[in-house]
Amino acid sequence: MLKIKDLHASVEGKGILKGINLEVGAGEVHAIMGPNGSGKSTLASVIAGNETYEVTAGDIFLDGESIEDFSPEERAHNGVFLSFQYPVEIPGVSVTNFMKTAINESRKAKGIEDMPAKDMLKLIREKSELLEIDRKFLSRSLNEGFSGGEKKRNEIFQMAMLEPKLAILDETDSGLDIDALRIVANGVNKLKSKDNAVVVITHYQRLLEYIVPDFVHVLYNGKIVKSGTKELAMELEEKGYDWIKQEAAV
């Protein structure tokens, strides 16, 4: 489904991704781990099309088609979703209205009519129950004054609403207490199917106890230096990242 080939990206002339190769198949869960500053969030942003980063070499394919020239919204319309580490606050626009706009813009891009209000309400009800989100929460301004946990839960709610093919969860576990973590992970697991894929970006192994990965990759200094199965995540939890750094230095 997702294929990344020799991806190099930089910001303000500074190279951050230095040749990433990654393949994610339908129905798979991949975890990308690594120490701070290794390029994890940059990779997530570049896949989603953030123009702050300049792709200097390589390519990204979604279902065989290069999406490198696609705008962020075109990538979204093609099924890419990024759960942000720091979701942006949008005062004056309620969660519900924001979702209506997002869904109907995607439909418009595909030449489908707006979703009827009744269906929209039903969908919102169904998905908010999945994430155990209170109805009142939906009429609040998007992310404004939300706690860390509320923001992350809201991100996964948006994912549930948009039903992406490829979901990238960037540090979704940061700022979550154990209950919120369980709700978020449960939401992600319920949305998983043989037709979609999830890439979990995390510093810690904690989230991976709930969202169990098929593959684990270690990103260090802009490159994937090690790949393995979920046992690799446990090894990292136990030993930290120093041995990876040493191995990479050799």
Added chain:
Amino acid sequence: MDLKDKLVSSFLAFENNIDVHNPVHDVRTEAIKNFETKGFPSKKMEAWKYTSLNSLQKIDFSIFPKKESSLEYKDVKKYFIHQIDTYKIVFIDGVFSSNLSETTHDGVDICLMSSALTKPMYKAVVDVYFNKVASKEESLTTLNTAFSREGAYIYIPKNKVPKKPIEIIHFSTGNDAALMLQPRNLVIAEENSEMQIIERHQSLTSNAVLTNSVTEIFAAKNAIVDYYKVQNDNDSASLIDNTYVDQKDGSHVKVHTFSFGGKLLRNNLNFYQNGERIDSTMKGITIIGEKQHVDHHTLVHHIEPNCESHQDYKGIFAENSTGVFNGKIIVDKIAQKTNAFQQNNNILISDKATINTKPQLEIFADDVKCSHGCTIGQLDEEALFYLQSRGIPKKEARALLMYAFANNVLESVRIPELKVRINKLIANKLGVNLGFDL
């Protein structure tokens, strides 16, 4: 003949139609002398550095309308907040329209300045308040004072609250090729009274209109006044709004100014805090484009201790539009424990748009909290990416962010139907259907 000469000579014609023996006329006579000496402000003056009235002075404005006109309510309904019941004081080409208005004398006076200035029953109030807070030096204010005859007169006695909000609307019909209007409003809120006022100027054709308006607001002890100015006129109409507010102990006065339309808009908003525990709030949203010009000049004079002032002005400038924000705060030596906040944030969405923003703080007390901030920027790229990543195209995402940027100024609007109306005007002005019901 230039506009100044025309105005000065028109004063003689004006005197033929009013009672020159009324003591009020002495005030007018003094005022026209001041205007005659000073004339229109020029760009050489610091306060008018960025706003030129030169091109307006070249227009041959009629000083008095040629004839009286009437309008049908159904044709102008959309300019009212018609979803709710309101008192209405409506003028057509400067002349009171009784069929569009709904005035009252039931416990409160919501009526006409022409009555207040001429009828004996109002004399005691007029003697105390008329032209008492308005400047006797500023030339445009004195020009208005010289021609003061008509406008809204609102008197809310002690402990009274009118049953509904008050709308003041000035229509111009375009019967004259170019018309100058000089409405004069007097608003008095006695102790513990409360009121809400919505004011609007609306030209119905593309003929030129210049309005030079003066409003005096007096808020006695613990009175609450909410004043909303809706400035969405068409692009051949210009407005100079001079508003003066005198506040006493514990009073709260809020003025919201929504500037979306008009050729040239100048708001001179002056607050004088003559008491303690006073709260003065000034908020504004400006969204303009093309060659529009909006200038906000605010003044808060903290004269006594333990008072607050809050200013929050947001501006979005497109195309060749120009904006000015000048916020002056004076804190007298005696005015300890003053809290004065001022914020002016601007977004320029065109390379050709301009904003000149200037905080001007003169603080003579040493135990005060004063903060000011002004920003001029573009839209937050990260926020834009966030919206786009949810499938919202860049153009709509930008509109949504601009909407969000301006929107929080509306939080303090206490008339829900007005809030909805302003929200719609903002969405409309940003030119994009945001895809949801506001």
